[in-house]
Amino acid sequence: MKYEPVIGLEVHVELNTKSKMFCRCFADYFSKEPNTHTCPICLGLPGALPYTNKEAITKCIQIGLALNCKIVDLSRFERKNYFYPDLPKGYQISQYRWPLCVEGWLEVEDKEGNVSKIRINRVHQEEDTGKLTHSDGQTLIDFNRSGVPLVEIVTEPDFTDPSQVKDYAKKLQQIFRYLSVSNADMEKGDMRLEANVSVRPVGQKELPNYRVELKNINSFRFMTAAIEYEIKRQIEALEKGEKLTQETRGWNEDKRETYLQRSKEEAHDYRYFPEPDLPELKMKSEEERVKEEMVELPQAKMQRFVSEYGISKQNAQVLVELKEVGYYFEKAVKLGEAQQIKPQELANYIVNQKITLASQDQVLRAVEFIAAKRVGIIEDEAVIKKIVLEVIKKNPKSVEDYKRGKLNALQALIGGVMRKTQGKVNVEKVMVVLEKKLKSGDTP
Amino acid sequence: MKLNPQQVQKVAKLANIPVSEEEVEKYSDQLSKILDYIDQLNSVDTAGVEPTFNITGLSNVLRDDEVGESLSQEEALKNTSQKKEGFFVTKGVFEEG
Ligand SMILES: [Zn+2]
Numbered sequence: 458m459k460y461e462p463v464i465g466l467e468v469h470v471e472l473n474t475k476s477k478m479f480c481r482c483f484a485d486y487f488s489k490e491p492n493t494h495t496c497p498i499c500l501g502l503p504g505a506l507p508y509t510n511k512e513a514i515t516k517c518i519q520i521g522l523a524l525n526c527k528i529v530d531l532s533r534f535e536r537k538n539y540f541y542p543d544l545p546k547g548y549q550i551s552q553y554r555w556p557l558c559v560e561g562w563l564e565v566e567d568k569e570g571n572v573s574k575i576r577i578n579r580v581h582q583e584e585d586t587g588k589l590t591h592s593d594g595q596t597l598i599d600f601n602r603s604g605v606p607l608v609e610i611v612t613e614p615d616f617t618d619p620s621q622v623k624d625y626a627k628k629l630q631q632i633f634r635y636l637s638v639s640n641a642d643m644e645k646g647d648m649r650l651e652a653n654v655s656v657r658p659v660g661q662k663e664l665p666n667y668r669v670e671l672k673n674i675n676s677f678r679f680m681t682a683a684i685e686y687e688i689k690r691q692i693e694a695l696e697k698g699e700k701l702t703q704e705t706r707g708w709n710e711d712k713r714e715t716y717l718q719r720s721k722e723e724a725h726d727y728r729y730f731p732e733p734d735l736p737e738l739k740m741k742s743e744e745e746r747v748k749e750e751m752v753e754l755p756q757a758k759m760q761r762f763v764s765e766y767g768i769s770k771q772n773a774q775v776l777v778e779l780k781e782v783g784y785y786f787e788k789a790v791k792l793g794e795a796q797q798i799k800p801q802e803l804a805n806y807i808v809n810q811k812i813t814l815a816s817q818d819q820v821l822r823a824v825e826f827i828a829a830k831r832v833g834i835i836e837d838e839a840v841i842k843k844i845v846l847e848v849i850k851k852n853p854k855s856v857e858d859y860k861r862g863k864l865n866a867l868q869a870l871i872g873g874v875m876r877k878t879q880g881k882v883n884v885e886k887v888m889v890v891l892e893k894k895l896k897s898g899d900t901p
Numbered sequence: 902m903k904l905n906p907q908q909v910q911k912v913a914k915l916a917n918i919p920v921s922e923e924e925v926e927k928y929s930d931q932l933s934k935i936l937d938y939i940d941q942l943n944s945v946d947t948a949g950v951e952p953t954f955n956i957t958g959l960s961n962v963l964r965d966d967e968v969g970e971s972l973s974q975e976e977a978l979k980n981t982s983q984k985k986e987g988f989f990v991t992k993g994v995f996e997e998g
Pocket of ligand 1: 482495
């Protein structure tokens with residue numbers, strides 16, 4: 458029997474707001490002294506009341522819109538109840554039945570370049586938990602991260618290949634960075650992936666009756682490897698007649714295999730109910746405002762670059778990969794216009810030089826370099842003649858060599874002209890003038 | 902409605918409260934009585950009544966993204982029984998799977 462994978466993805470992204478989701482504590486917890494950004498609200502002390510951060514809601518809606526979601530008429534916060542030391546209230550404020558954004562989609566490409574549409578079930582707002590460190594049989598808790606705004610994006614189980622998952626995750630990261638809603642750094646935990654993986658016989662319409670959750674995997678590469686491994690493991694198990702069950706697995710990079718973390722017996726029962734301390738959200742009316750404030754997204758920018766500047770799709774794709782590079786490319790195009798530098802020329806230059814975020818000011822310098830080179834280029838033959846004569850005068854030995862038939866003597870003289878003009882001269886014209894002068898014997 | 906011992910144990914586990922055999926027996930009885938009491942609400946006809954989730958009638962109560970004051974580390978840790986190097990300490994739990 459032939460099997461096909463059924464994969465769904467849950468992505469958590471931490472928003473880069475200044476303050477936390479429901480209190481005014483500083484939200485940036487990275488390498489800060491433990492428990493220095495807390496208050497009764499994010500410590501879950503009795504009687505404390507949450508107060509929603511507007512900027513976080515706006516950013517959540519931006520993500521929803523970027524993923525072609527509908528903004529719902531009525532949205533509510535809900536309590537997700539469970540006990541764990543990183544959760545001081547005994548519940549996480551999240552969304553379950555009334556998420557802010559629903560029914561979106563994103564186009565992804567697999568490794569062969571086939572494009573397919575992945576349906577987005579929901580984009581909802583929640584809060585992060587505290588950070589646990591385990592040492593000497595004890596667990597240490599830092600609540601600086603407790604209550605930092607978190608957005609969760611859940612797809613339908615529409616992926617059929619790990620390469621699509623990778624493309625999806627990369628596109629999401631790109632969108633987060635374009636929107637400036639998060640740094641989306643996987644290693645720092647700004648962005649976290651969870652995949653639900655199962656397999657079914659090809660042709661079967663219904664979803665499999667189990668799914669394996671892959672969790673705590675903090676790189677695109679490991680996630681892809683874990684999914685690939687899981688598909689193989691599950692198909693082999695089914696072929697041996699084994700029954701697969703609901704479970705959570707992690708990835709062991711040393712052994713390059715997934716391992717069991719939690720089985721079905723311990724499955725959670727979250728008892729969601731509406732958060733009575735927070736009024737409902739009616740954000741549909743904000744949709745237009747949020748849309749207007751949104752930047753142009755990579756896909757749209759790529760298409761515009763192709764149609765507006767006539768550059769290749771491949772180049773455009775590289776240029777929009779990082780928001781900054783696309784920005785500098787357009788700046789460069791404007792700058793280059795006066796000097797008749799074609800956008801294609803600039804695009805080639807930027808792409809070939811592999812200019813990235815790390816060297817973004819390099820982009821501007823590059824353009825200025827091309828532009829300056831162009832602007833200062835000496836084309837005037839009278840001027841070239843004058844410079845050539847000067848160089849000939851100063852290099853009698855090379856002239857002698859040339860007359861004796863040494864070909865590289867000509868190169869030396871051209872080099873002299875180039876040095877004198879700092880390269881800003883039409884070399885072909887220099888050669889013509891130089892050879893004419895030398896042949897005519899019109900030398901000092 | 903009668904809660905059986907398994908249900909009591911499940912509720913206790915969800916509430917993170919350890920219960921003994923005798924307590925399971927006792928609570929199964931007490932909790933069942935509470936459920937019966939609450940069950941009286943079901944005698945009210947609520948057809949056509951929208952559920953109330955929030956009694957303020959407000960919506961979109963939002964604040965600007967501004968940072969305010971936090972507690973000091975000392976204040977934050979003041980009421981905990983165990984602390985270490987600025988952290989709250991609890992008995993070891995495995996990193997959640
Ligand atoms: Zn706080």
